Amino acid sequence: MKRLNTQLQEDDCPLELILLIRTLLAACKEISFRVSQGALAGVLGSTLSDNVQGERQKKLDVISNQILKDILSESGYVKAVSSEEEDKVIGCTNDGKYLISFDPLDGSSNTDINSLIGTIFSVMHAPQWMEPDDPSAFLQPGTQQVAAGYVLYGPSTMLAMTTGRGTHLYTLDKTHGGFLLTRERVQVPRETQEFAINTSNQRHWEPCMQKYMADLLAGDQGPRGKNYNMRWVAAMVGDIHRVLCRGGIFAYPWDNREPEKAGKLRLMYEANPMAFLMEQAGGGASTGKMRILEVMPEDIHQRVPVILGSADEVEACLEYFKGN
Numbered sequence: 001m002k003r004l005n006t007q008l009q010e011d012d013c014p015l016e017l018i019l020l021i022r023t024l025l026a027a028c029k030e031i032s033f034r035v036s037q038g039a040l041a042g043v044l045g046s047t048l049s050d051n052v053q054g055e056r057q058k059k060l061d062v063i064s065n066q067i068l069k070d071i072l073s074e075s076g077y078v079k080a081v082s083s084e085e086e087d088k089v090i091g092c093t094n095d096g097k098y099l100i101s102f103d104p105l106d107g108s109s110n111t112d113i114n115s116l117i118g119t120i121f122s123v124m125h126a127p128q129w130m131e132p133d134d135p136s137a138f139l140q141p142g143t144q145q146v147a148a149g150y151v152l153y154g155p156s157t158m159l160a161m162t163t164g165r166g167t168h169l170y171t172l173d174k175t176h177g178g179f180l181l182t183r184e185r186v187q188v189p190r191e192t193q194e195f196a197i198n199t200s201n202q203r204h205w206e207p208c209m210q211k212y213m214a215d216l217l218a219g220d221q222g223p224r225g226k227n228y229n230m231r232w233v234a235a236m237v238g239d240i241h242r243v244l245c246r247g248g249i250f251a252y253p254w255d256n257r258e259p260e261k262a263g264k265l266r267l268m269y270e271a272n273p274m275a276f277l278m279e280q281a282g283g284g285a286s287t288g289k290m291r292i293l294e295v296m297p298e299d300i301h302q303r304v305p306v307i308l309g310s311a312d313e314v315e316a317c318l319e320y321f322k323g324n
């Protein structure tokens, strides 16, 4: 099986970016180990503090964030990092070439039930003019990402990554610690009969989203003319992995529980990297109004509604948003 390095070289990835990715993955392997130790290492459960989003932090959120921060800031390749668990941007190496945004542990409420979780990352070039702790340099649209992906801590530890030459899946071989290519150039089927949306929020959605869901639920008796199945891992990383593997539509739309928030998921370290992976695999990625990758960020913790997955199903969903 092909090694990660070989695939990156074949995809003409610059040496410095390869070295950065390897450093990032060293951190993820450490997280994978900590996660797998679970209750044995006393890492389950919550801390007593909240993050900048007002969410109670799990112990593993804090541990994963610290591992990534430490390894990346000492690597020499990174000018600054931005994390879900950090209020502000953290300056690293002045002449570092890259900026990294990450969600250290996505789906962390799953830690306590031994279910799917993962690390999501997005890499961009660092502008030369920037001071290492300047957040404005991060405010580039997702089209500027040079690499993005996630590491999924499941029955196998898997990496999904793109550097703009397709989306590849790798599996961590724990016997020697390397990521091996196990699926090259993923192609998400254009059509699907499977959706992933937290339907308990249905009554809070915009009417167009409610109508779309009602039509899916009507099955072969409704306007879509086919029956749908539903899956919800409650970790975006797990749901997107399933969509990349066998198709589907994943959505976290705006809802009026907290109407001032544009959505639940965060643009820089959840929506953008997943949108890059999805588009590189032939899928769609929209906010309902525009392509996710073209959203111009105004804040490093900005939220955004997301609709991702099988291209024809995303298109069908977007029809309901027209004229909205």
Ligand SMILES: O=P(O)(O)OC[C@H]1O[C@](O)(COP(=O)(O)O)[C@@H](O)[C@@H]1O
Pocket: 055, 084, 103, 105, 106, 107, 108, 109, 198, 234, 235, 236, 237, 252, 264
């Ligand atoms: O509480 P809900 O509606 O099931 O939300 C689940 C969503 O929230 C998230 O867990 C947010 O991510 P974090 O765990 O990184 O905060 C997504 O991964 C997931 O899709």
Ligand SMILES: [Mg+2]
Pocket: 103, 105, 106, 107, 236, 270
């Ligand atoms: Mg998350």
Ligand SMILES: [Mg+2]
Pocket: 061, 084, 103, 104, 105, 106, 107, 108
């Ligand atoms: Mg998280």
